[in-house]
């Protein structure tokens with residue numbers, strides 16, 4: 001049996017296990033399993049590797065996407081530039097296990113963003129709400145697409161603040177990406193505090209949150225005529241690319 005899985009903490013609402021269970025059943029893959037490994041501290045990672053010799057690949061989620069890096073033998077250039085790993089490939093050479101880190105969040109975001117941009121006018125510039133781990137992959141993709149962006153933050157730093165948006169939004173930005181957890185179930189009445197009245201049909205609102213599928217952030221954008229997308233496609237594409245990496 002080949003074992004794949006997810007490390008993070010806590011893992012009560014993880015998407016990946018159900019995704020791979022469904023994939024294995026649909027494709028008749030009977031030699032593989034996908035398990036959750038909720039480890040309370042990343043220092044337990046080597047012990048996990050020793051205790052499960054059938055491990056062939058891992059996904060990594062909050063809070064270990066950065067903390068996993070020192071435990072890896074190699075990191076692919078995209079993950080290195082982003083500074084975060086969400087996929088670990090296991091290669092076995094002369095009895096030794098070689099661990100290589102990848103970031104498939106970037107691929108998932110790029111592919112799902114391109115889908116919603118099809119047939120639309122070119123992006124002017126983007127606002128990225130939040131400056132946590134996921135925002136790094138979003139920023140990396142936008143940079144590589146040649147799209148100018150600014151972060152919006154609640155913290156004391158050099159980024160835009162939410163109060164600045166009344167004067168910043170008009171005429172300049174037409175993509176707003178929510179990388180904060182605001183609006184995630186069960187706190188579905190929350191949303192980022194942006195001036196929604198300034199939005200119109202030229203805007204695209206992308207929410208990395210996928211539960212619920214229509215967050216308050218997206219609802220408010222839709223009411224102003226904006227095109228909207230949630231993070232479900234991003235999750236699906238990142239999972240599929242992880243599978244390809246593990247099996248390449």
Ligand SMILES: NC(=O)c1ccc[n+]([C@@H]2O[C@H](COP(=O)([O-])OP(=O)(O)OC[C@H]3O[C@@H](n4cnc5c(N)ncnc54)[C@H](OP(=O)(O)O)[C@@H]3O)[C@@H](O)[C@H]2O)c1
Nearest residue numbers: 130131132133134135153154155179180181208231234235
């Ligand atoms: N769809 C996907 O494939 C996918 C992939 C990765 C992550 N995600 C989702 O993306 C979200 C963010 O993940 P993450 O790993 O980046 O989380 P994170 O590291 O906890 O960062 C979230 C950032 O959001 C901002 N924030 C947090 N609470 C806030 C609040 N109450 N009001 C305003 N801003 C707040 C903070 O930025 P400032 O301090 O700068 O304000 C924080 O750094 C999560 O909901 C996660 O599930 C989805």
